[in-house]
Each structure stands twice: as structure tokens, then as C-alpha cells.
Amino acid sequence: MMATREEAVLADEIETLGMTRSRTPAAFAKGLSFEAVELAYGDVAAVCRVSLAVEPGEVLCLLGQSGCGKTSLLRLAAGIEQPDAGRILIDGEVVAGQGAFVPPERRGVGLVFQDYALFPHLTNLENVMFGLNGLKRTEAMREARLALARVDLADLADVYPHELSGGQQQRVALARAMAPRPGILLLDEPFSGLDRRLRDQVRADTLAVLREAKATVIIVTHDPEEAMRLADRIALLRKGQLVQLGAPAELYRHPADLGVARFFCELNEIEARIVGGMADTPIGRFAAPELPEGPAIVAIRPQGIALAPAGRGVPGRVLERRFLGELDLVEVIADGLERPLVLRLRDAGNVKKGDETGLLVDPGEVLVFAAGGA
Numbered sequence: 001m002m003a004t005r006e007e008a009v010l011a012d013e014i015e016t017l018g019m020t021r022s023r024t025p026a027a028f029a030k031g032l033s034f035e036a037v038e039l040a041y042g043d044v045a046a047v048c049r050v051s052l053a054v055e056p057g058e059v060l061c062l063l064g065q066s067g068c069g070k071t072s073l074l075r076l077a078a079g080i081e082q083p084d085a086g087r088i089l090i091d092g093e094v095v096a097g098q099g100a101f102v103p104p105e106r107r108g109v110g111l112v113f114q115d116y117a118l119f120p121h122l123t124n125l126e127n128v129m130f131g132l133n134g135l136k137r138t139e140a141m142r143e144a145r146l147a148l149a150r151v152d153l154a155d156l157a158d159v160y161p162h163e164l165s166g167g168q169q170q171r172v173a174l175a176r177a178m179a180p181r182p183g184i185l186l187l188d189e190p191f192s193g194l195d196r197r198l199r200d201q202v203r204a205d206t207l208a209v210l211r212e213a214k215a216t217v218i219i220v221t222h223d224p225e226e227a228m229r230l231a232d233r234i235a236l237l238r239k240g241q242l243v244q245l246g247a248p249a250e251l252y253r254h255p256a257d258l259g260v261a262r263f264f265c266e267l268n269e270i271e272a273r274i275v276g277g278m279a280d281t282p283i284g285r286f287a288a289p290e291l292p293e294g295p296a297i298v299a300i301r302p303q304g305i306a307l308a309p310a311g312r313g314v315p316g317r318v319l320e321r322r323f324l325g326e327l328d329l330v331e332v333i334a335d336g337l338e339r340p341l342v343l344r345l346r347d348a349g350n351v352k353k354g355d356e357t358g359l360l361v362d363p364g365e366v367l368v369f370a371a372g373g374a
Helices: 005-020 070-078 124-132 137-150 166-178 196-213 224-230 248-253 258-264
Strands: 032-041 044-054 059-063 085-090 093-097 109-112 184-188 216-221 233-238 241-246 268-275 278-281 284-287 294-300 305-308 314-323 328-334 341-345 356-361 366-370
Touching: 032 070, 044 070, 044 085, 044 241, 059 070, 059 196, 059 224, 070 109, 070 184, 070 216, 109 166, 124 137, 124 166, 137 166, 137 196, 166 184, 166 196, 196 224, 216 224, 224 248, 224 258, 233 248, 233 258, 241 248, 241 258, 248 258, 258 294, 258 366, 268 366, 278 294, 284 366, 305 328, 305 341, 328 356
Parallel strands: 059 216, 059 233, 109 184, 184 216
Antiparallel strands: 032 044, 032 085, 085 093, 233 241, 268 278, 268 294, 278 284, 294 366, 305 356, 314 328, 314 356, 328 341
16 A cells, blocks of 8 residues: 655655654653652551652652662652652642642653553554643654654554563653653663663663753662662662762762662672771771771672782681682681671682682772761
8 A cells, every 4th residue: 555645755864863862852851849848648657758850851869778768759749749848849849738630641750660651552643642641642653753763662552561572662661751752761770671782772761862852851679789880870769868969980989878888789798997098907996087996887899809829918718619600709807807798709719619819909899887887
């Protein structure tokens, strides 16, 4: 059957989109602010006086363990929940708080749920069209097809969600959220249902689409590596409170407390005592000029300890060696330590269980915290 002129034009646009991947971006990126926001479910505090500003066009990850308030904060931004106290603003306009409440459909916010929430009885095209009911059907169909093309699913427009892989369903959900060209996109654990190999590829593809759309994006995740891969900034939450906000490198290299450090990396934690700005441990002394004298915890990342021939560095004995593919996991005990040190090495050489060895510590991989912190 010969295509109509409109279909031919649309096909040309989709082909061009496939080459440039830059058509139909979000209309305008919007800023989002939380000002001393609180939310409780009965007697359980979910969000505790959180203040946070997300810049237009920024990708921000809300990171933390289950139950820390990440999804509650997302639901507040979407308008699904109303704050008990504080204000939420979009581009300086109060959308919740002080007697004001703008309903979700008037906020210009797109939302991708953890389970994607696709309608099984609708085709992928119809799912994407669902949020475009303000347009004429022909225009809605046009925008939906362009949105599917933007996530490389134009050829699957007329099949149903159950015929897709998990990664493809995630992209349909993303296309549906982006089709109305929202100024803010909210994604709730969007990759948690995917296996590891698929997750890496879908994350990379999704981030490329989000960058091209130029919308403000907030992604909820409990995976620190995912947050570091995706975010311009990370907001780490704990028990409903904002613990630290900053670029991924800042949170990793300069964690606000021991709890933040633990979240981003496995640590060797050694009890110490700070005297004269130095933390004394059985395996060496480490600088801690900003901490008061007294008990402390020295935290050493596993990649911050290297093996050396016996007689060099701190004496130790190998307790275990495990091959992990790209890395070797080695456990070494040293005099004065209650627990063995865990090392992650690119190549542990010929070392084996029972060998005497030396340990060299990289000061750049050492963090020192006052005892009794998080």
C-alpha cells in the first residue's frame, strides 16, 4: 500500500532522528526546589526537613538504603503526596506548601515508575500516546512515534509490552514520560528489574536520551555505582534526612561521615587514637589534622593496600586468596589487628595462602573519622 504524504514525511523525520538522536527535546528544563520539606506516614517520619535545589537541566540522583525517604521525596515532587511542612517550588512557583497545591497533571513533570506501569492491553504506541490526550489523535500519534524513535523502538510501535524485553519495556516507559516534553523527569529505580549485563547498556542508552532531551532529571537509586555513573550531583539520604549533597567525586573522596564512606566502598576499619593530628594504628600513622585528640576510626579502601615482598612495609600473612575475574581478593592478617585486611588487587602475582608478605598503604585511600560517628 502506498504511504500517504504525512506518513512519508513522518518516516523521513524518524529516519533523521535515528541519525541525529536530537529531535523533539523537552520544551524547557525547569528548576525544582525543596525547602525544609517534611512528610510522615502516621508516626513514621519519611522526610525530615529536607532542603534541596535541583538546577535546570541537571541530572540528580537520590541515593540511599531502602526506607531512607528517596521515593517519598520523588512522590512529593510529582504531586502524588503533599508535604506536612515546608514548600516545593518549580521554577520559583510554589506547587506545594503554605496552602498551595498544584495537581500532578499541571506541574509539567514526567514520572517513570519502578515497574514501568505500562498498560498491557495497549500497544507500545498507544501507551506512549496515553499522556498526549490534549493533542488531536494524528498529532498525538506523530509525537508518540517520534518519542519511540528517540529510544530506538520505532519498529516496535505496534506490538504489546509483554512482547518486549525488560530493557525495551523500560524504554517505552521512558518514551511515554518524555513524549509530553516535560521540564522535569522523575525516575524511580528505573533499572532495578534488569539483569546486570542488560542494566549497564540500558543505563548508558537512557542517559544519552536524557542528556539530549535537556530536561531536569531526578533518579532514585540504592546503587552507588549507578548514581556515580548517571548523576551530575548525588543527594545521599539517611532516615529521611539529607546527609550529603555534591558531585560523585566529592562524596567518594570527601565523605561527610563514616556512614557515607561505607555506602560507596567496602572499607577496612581499624580502631585508632588521634595524637598530635595523627591517627596511630598497628599498621601505621595517618594524618588527621582536623580531628580532635581521642578515639577514631581509620578506614582504608581495599584498593589502597598493596602487597610487597616479606621484609618491606608492614609484616603480614596471607589468610585467603580468591579470583574474582578482573581482580584478586586477598585477606591478610597483621600483628595488632583483630580482623584481617581485605585487599582488591589487579594482579596478586604468585601469592598464596600462608605466605608471609609485606603491606604498603596508599595514604590517598585512607579516611579518618572520629569514633562514634555514623
